[in-house]
Every structure is written in structure tokens, then in C-alpha cells.
Amino acid sequence: MRASALAILAIATAAAGPAAAQTYAPGYPVCLHVYGPATYYECRYTSMEQCAITASGRSAQCVLNPYVANAEVPARYRRHHAY
Template identity: 35%
Template sequence: MQSALVNRAKARWFGSAIALSITMVAVSPATAQRYDPRSPVCLQRWEWGGSSIIDCSYDSWDACRSATIGLPAMCLINPYWAQTTTTGATRRPHRGTRDQTLR
């Protein structure tokens, strides 16, 4: 009789431990990673437990690299950076068209 009570108590404790574990995992908040499109460089910093934080507030590689000193972090190119300058090369003509000046 006493072993049946002990087994029930163990089963109850085990079930409570599982329920508590599931609740703790389900309640943990999810953080959204926001990329600021105004800055070209992001800093990704790792935290305890494997999560990481991305901060896109750096205007240059040098500023980002100086912020990573002593941290488990690295600098990244901001994938959502809106480049405002359009200077540079112009489009080449399509391969099948001829330039009129070469004739």
C-alpha cells in the first residue's frame, strides 16, 4: 500500500515538473530583430544561451569594429539599407544590340 502511494507521489511530481517546463518554454518572450534602414552597418552580438541581438545603428565599419572590442560580436552589412546615392556606372546595352558608333 505504501509503495503505491510513493509511486503516485513520484508520478504527480514528475507530471508537475513537465508541466512547469512546458509553461516556462511557452511563456518566454520572442524578440523581434529590427533593421534600421538608415545605417549601412549592423552589429550582431551573441548572448548567453545562444541568442543574439542585432543593432543597425553604425555608419561605418570602423565604428562598428570599435564597438565589438571585447564582445562576442561581429559586424554585418545591413540588408535593408536604403542607399541614397545613384552615381556610378550606367547600364550597358543588351548583348544582342549593336552600338551605332561601331559601324
């Protein structure tokens, strides 16, 4: 009984596949999108110029990090006056 339960658990774990990781690091505003056999993002740049230096001569493109670029700025608290 125990062996069959462990076998079922092992098969279910193997069938689940790898966990998805977050593509963009939310702490940096610019990402380097690298193309090729392994396409990936490197989100570790603070400016487009810094990213462009790294992308120079490579099959890569600098893009804005959507997690930083589309972040909403929290609205300031407004005190309502009753007149």
C-alpha cells in the same frame, strides 16, 4: 453573454503572442550582430570601423545592413526619341 465574449477575446489575444519587430534599422548601413544568451542586432553604425570599435572584446560581429546594402537605386528617367 458579454463575459463569454470578453473571455474569448482575452484568450485569442494571449494566444497570438508578441508582435515581430523589424530586425534591421533601414537608416544605418552597418549592424552589430551580438551573440550570446540574447542574440540581437544593433543597427546604428555609419561605418565598419565605428562598429568594429564597439565589437572589440565582445562576442559580436559587424555586418552590412541588408536593407541598405541591397536597396535598389531608382533608374533615371530617360526620354525616348522617336526617329
